[in-house]
Amino acid sequence: MKVSPLHCHRQHNISFLKLFMFSVLGCITMHVSDPDVPSSLKTLSLEGHFSFDDISYTAKDFGNRFHFLPSAVLHPKSVTDISATVKHVFGMGLSSKLTVAARGHGHSLGGQAQASGGIVIQMQSLREAETxxxxxxxxxxxxxxxxxxxxxxxxxxxxxxxxxxxxxxxxxxxxxxxxxxxxxxxxxxxxxxxxxxxxxxxxxxxxxxxxxxxxxxxxxxxxxxxxxxxxxxxxxxxxxxxxAPEMVKWIRVLYSDFTSFTEDQEMLISAEKTFDYIEGFVIINRTGLLNNWRSSFNPQDPVQASQFNSDGRILFCLEMTKNFNPDESDMLNQEVETLLSKLRYIPSMLFQSEVSYLEFLDRVHVSEVKLRSQGLWEVPHPWLNLFIPRTRIHDFAKEVFGKILTDSSHGPILLYPLKKSKWDNRASVVIPDEEVFYLVAFLSSAPPSSDHDSLEHALKLNDKILDFCQKAGIQMKQYLPHYTAKEEWKAHFGDRWEMFAWRKATYDPLAILTPGQRIFQKAVLSS
The missing domain is CATH 3.30.465.10 (Uridine Diphospho-n-acetylenolpyruvylglucosamine Reductase; domain 3)
Incomplete structure (x- = not known):
């Protein structure tokens, strides 16, 4: 029998893996206080520096729900700064409860880039080599x-x-x-x-x-x-x-029938000649939404578009783009017309625009600037992102849209298909076991409200959606997952959990890195 090098490596590490699993999964629970953390870190020779004061910003992220204050923040100027810091913490062994989290732009949703009492590395300070x-x-x-x-x-x-x-x-x-x-x-x-x-x-x-x-x-x-x-x-x-193209033809069309909406999306992502970008989103009880579109999109039929009334219906928007250069306009318009002729959207609900490639890709930043000016950016964002198998997307939609959720006024709801064959199954991320699956993203904001706790309300809706999936046997996977219990993480990874835990034992045996994910807990021996 041929034995792979990976198999041999795993056999040699089996005893260590058992010790690792014993320690980081909660069997060692006693902790001791660290010695003077700042003094310990000040001994390191770095190109960058540590901050020990005014570091509260690292205990906040885009989710704005979890706030864990670190002991120090590293501002690295080189990769060796990061290496020296992690090596220092690793060398302290189980006598220290110090952990390390890398923080980018602080856009995590659930405190994933935070390290309670540990070290946060401000990754945007890393400018060792230019792009x-x-x-x-x-x-x-x-x-x-x-x-x-x-x-x-x-x-x-x-x-x-x-x-x-x-x-x-x-x-x-x-x-x-x-x-x-x-x-x-x-x-x-x-x-x-x-x-x-x-x-x-x-x-x-x-x-x-x-x-x-x-x-x-x-x-x-x-x-x-x-x-x-x-x-x-x-x-x-x-x-x-x-x-890179210079320009983008940006198109939105509306549907009132979910079957046509999803079948058209699946047809487009499977076609050889198709759009360059395809996303969908769900509109529930949002009668004024089309007025927002008219400032940046031109309706093909302005009269009929102005007379359109959703009548309380749930609508589905298909958003598509086709990249082009200015000298290709005629050919582009023919291609777009051919593609649109195959779709079953509401005829009067076709909106188009032409923008630069940069303008399209950076489109959300425009909304960010507007929300910041209104004080609505730094509010809690109880987002829920799910991968739903194609075979269950209709069951999911029937129960969630209009029943569990009665409006989409607190944030966009994205819904569009992806193809499993475009994902490398050797990577750690887990997705449904079907060739076509859907991202369904509930991108809620929870601004302070005088009449009810909007954050609590949003979290309850998320729980109802997850509870429905479990009871209905929908084999969904969370994207940007947030779990707090070991059993939940094991269920998330399924048969890939053993490999995930083995990799942790191999590359981060003391569970120092990214404690905010709450997958593994660093063990600390009692004194």
């Missing part, structure tokens, strides 16, 4: 893990290039989205962002700096992608690029 674009037959960009995607885009566009896959919001860090997956309306074609990475530089939970790819340190490479920060801190990434 570098390599032009050639297979172009790519090398970027810091703390760089914002908007800056990666701007630098790539200088060379007429751009990354292939995106998130809807670009003011997120490279390391942050690659630790999850990174999805938007291009994912049906190119896969998530983690499917478009050639190479990573990672600092493991031992403090080791390791380069990894599908050919070098492959297990670490695949583990870190979608690994929720559990196996290493992404300090640099090499990302695939493609030729």
């Amino acid at each position: 570098r674009v390599h032009v050639g037959e297979f172009p790519y960009v090398d970027a810091s893990g703390g760089e914002l995607w908007i800056n990666v885009l701007l630098e790539s566009l200088k060379h007429g290039l751009a990354p292939k896959s995106w998130t809807d919001y670009l003011h997120l860090t490279v390391g942050g989205t690659l630790s999850n997956a990174g999805i938007s309306g291009q994912a049906f074609r190119h896969g998530p962002q983690i499917s478009n990475v050639h190479q990573l530089q990672v600092v493991t939970g031992r403090g080791e700096i390791m380069n990894c790819s599908a050919e070098e340190n492959a297990d670490l490479f695949h583990g870190v992608l979608g690994g929720l920060g559990q196996f290493g801190i992404i300090t640099r990434a090499r990302i695939a690029l493609e030729r």
Whole structure:
């Protein structure tokens, strides 16, 4: 029988794995106070520096629900700063309860980038090497893990290039989205962002700096992608690029029939000639929404559009784009017309616009600026993101839209299909076991309300949705998952849990990294 090197490595580590599982999964519960944390860290020789005061901002994130104050914040100037810090904590062993969390732009939803009493690494301070674009037959960009995607885009566009896959919001860090997956309306074609990475530089939970790819340190490479920060801190990434278009034809159409809406989406993502971006969203009891669209979209039939009345119906919007350059306008319009002729939307509800490629990709930032001016950005965001198998999407929609949820006034509800074949099953992220599955994202905001607790109300609705999925036997998976119990995490990963725990034992044996995910708990021996 042929035995793989990975199998041998796992056999040699089995005793250590048992000790690891015993410690980090809650069997050792006694903790001791650390010695003077600032004094310990001040002994390190760094290019950057630590902050011990005015660090409360790291105990807050976009979710604005969990607030865990660290003992110190590292502002690294080089990857060796990060390595030295993690190695120092690792060297303290089980005598210290110090943990380490990498913080990007603070867009986590549930305190994932926080470290109670530990060390937060401010990744945007990492400027050891600038973003570098390599032009050639297979172009790519090398970027810091703390760089914002908007800056990666701007630098790539200088060379007429751009990354292939995106998130809807670009003011997120490279390391942050690659630790999850990174999805938007291009994912049906190119896969998530983690499917478009050639190479990573990672600092493991031992403090080791390791380069990894599908050919070098492959297990670490695949583990870190979608690994929720559990196996290493992404300090640099090499990302695939493609030729960037100059312009985007941006289209929205409305449906009142859910079957037509989903079948049209599935047809489009399976077609050889199709749109470049495809997303859908659900509109529940939002009669004034179309007025907002008219400021940036032109209705094909202004008269009929102005007379449209939703009559309390649940509507479904299909949003699509087609990339083009100005000299291709005629051909583009013919292609778009052909594609639209195959769809079954409400005829009078066709809206179109033409914007630059940059303007389209950075579209959410416009909303951010507006919400910040109104004081509505830094409010709780009890988001719920689910991957629903295609075979159960109708059961899900029938119960959730209009029954559990009676309006969509507190935030968008996204609903669009993805293709399993575009995801690398060696990565840590888990998705439904069907070729086509849907992202359903409830992007709620919970501003202070005088009549009821809007946050509590939103969380109850989330619980009702999750409870329905469980009782109905819908084999959904959470995206950007948030669990607090070991059994919930084991259920989330299913038959991949053993591999996930083994990777943790291998690359972060003391469970130092990313404690805010609440998957593993660092063990501390009593004195």
